[in-house]
Amino acid sequence: MIRRFFRHLIESLKSLKRNGWMTIAAVSSVMITLSLVAIFASVIANTIKLSDDIQNSVRVVVYMRKDIQDQSEQIEKDGQMVSNENYHKVYDALTAMKHVDKADFSSKEDQYNKLIKTAGNNWKIFDGDANPLYDAYYVEATAPKYVKQVSADAKKIEGVSEVKDGGVDTQRLFALGTFIRNWGLIGVGLLIFIAVFLISNTIRITIISRSREIKIMRLVGAKNGYIRAPFLLEGAWIGLLGALVPSILVFYVYNLVYTSMSNNLADQNLFLYSPHLLIPTMVGGLFGLGILIGAIGSSISMRRFLKI
Structure with missing residues (x-):
C-alpha cells in the first residue's frame, strides 16, 4: 500500500515535469485564483473585525x-x-x-x-x-x-x-456590520467555488491531452483507482505549488498594510488582526485549500470527461 502510494507520488511528479507548459498553466490558474481569495479573505476578515470593534464600542x-x-x-x-x-x-x-x-x-x-x-x-x-x-x-x-x-x-x-x-446611525451601523459579515462569507465561498471550477477546467485540458495514455493503461487492465491516483496527486501538487506565491504575497503585503494602518486605527480604539495571528492562519489555509481544490478539480475532470 505504502509502496504503491510512493509509486503514484513519483509518477505524479514525473507527469508535472513531462507536461511542462500545461503544468505552468494550471499552477498559474491556481496562483491567480488563490491570490484573489487571499486578498478578499484578508480584507473581509479585517472589515468584519473592525465592524465588530465599532459595534462593541457603541x-x-x-x-x-x-x-x-x-x-x-x-x-x-x-x-x-x-x-x-x-x-x-x-x-x-x-x-x-x-x-x-x-x-x-x-x-x-x-x-x-x-x-x-x-x-x-x-x-x-x-x-x-x-x-x-x-x-x-x-x-x-x-x-x-x-x-x-x-x-x-x-x-x-x-x-x-x-x-x-446614536439613534438611527447606530442601527445603520449594526445593519452594515451584519451585511458585511454575511455577504463577505458568501463572497469568499463564491471565490472558492470559482477556483474549483477554473482549476478543474485547467486540469481537464491536461487530462484530455493525455487521454491516449489513459486508454492504454485501461487496455492493459489497470483499475480505475490506479489510473485516478496519479492525477489526484498531480492536482494536489498543482494546488500546493499554486499556493506558494499567494502565501508570500500575504506575508509581505499584510505586514506592510498592518504597519502603515495600525497606529491610525489604534487612536480610534480599532485594531486589525495581528500578523502573528492572521498570516500563519491564512498561509496554512491557502496551502490546505490549494491542495484540496487541486485534488477536487482533478477528480471532477476525471469523472466528468473521461468517464473513468
Missing part, C-alpha cells in the same frame, strides 16, 4: 440633571457639608439594569477637558460653574443588540436628564 451616554451629584458622598448646603441623599442612586440603578456590563462616570470637568483636547483651545471660554456640560455615565451593554433596550430603560431612571445612543 455606548449609551446617560446625562444627569444639574441638581444631581451622583458621585459625591457629601454636598454643600446652606454653607455646610451634609450627606448626599442622591449618592450613587443613578449609578446603582444603571448597574442593576438587565444587559448592562458596566457604567463609567465622566464629570462635566472631564468632558470639558476632552472637548478642549479634541476641538482646541478656542473652546476655553468656560470656567468653573460656567461649564455648561453635564455629568454623565458611559454605559456599555453586554452585547450591541441590547443598546436600544438599555437606552430605553435608562431614560426611566429618576435624575436622568438625557440619554444618547
Whole structure:
C-alpha cells in the first residue's frame, strides 16, 4: 500500500515535469485564483473585525440633571457639608439594569477637558460653574443588540436628564456590520467555488491531452483507482505549488498594510488582526485549500470527461 502510494507520488511528479507548459498553466490558474481569495479573505476578515470593534464600542451616554451629584458622598448646603441623599442612586440603578456590563462616570470637568483636547483651545471660554456640560455615565451593554433596550430603560431612571445612543446611525451601523459579515462569507465561498471550477477546467485540458495514455493503461487492465491516483496527486501538487506565491504575497503585503494602518486605527480604539495571528492562519489555509481544490478539480475532470 505504502509502496504503491510512493509509486503514484513519483509518477505524479514525473507527469508535472513531462507536461511542462500545461503544468505552468494550471499552477498559474491556481496562483491567480488563490491570490484573489487571499486578498478578499484578508480584507473581509479585517472589515468584519473592525465592524465588530465599532459595534462593541457603541455606548449609551446617560446625562444627569444639574441638581444631581451622583458621585459625591457629601454636598454643600446652606454653607455646610451634609450627606448626599442622591449618592450613587443613578449609578446603582444603571448597574442593576438587565444587559448592562458596566457604567463609567465622566464629570462635566472631564468632558470639558476632552472637548478642549479634541476641538482646541478656542473652546476655553468656560470656567468653573460656567461649564455648561453635564455629568454623565458611559454605559456599555453586554452585547450591541441590547443598546436600544438599555437606552430605553435608562431614560426611566429618576435624575436622568438625557440619554444618547446614536439613534438611527447606530442601527445603520449594526445593519452594515451584519451585511458585511454575511455577504463577505458568501463572497469568499463564491471565490472558492470559482477556483474549483477554473482549476478543474485547467486540469481537464491536461487530462484530455493525455487521454491516449489513459486508454492504454485501461487496455492493459489497470483499475480505475490506479489510473485516478496519479492525477489526484498531480492536482494536489498543482494546488500546493499554486499556493506558494499567494502565501508570500500575504506575508509581505499584510505586514506592510498592518504597519502603515495600525497606529491610525489604534487612536480610534480599532485594531486589525495581528500578523502573528492572521498570516500563519491564512498561509496554512491557502496551502490546505490549494491542495484540496487541486485534488477536487482533478477528480471532477476525471469523472466528468473521461468517464473513468
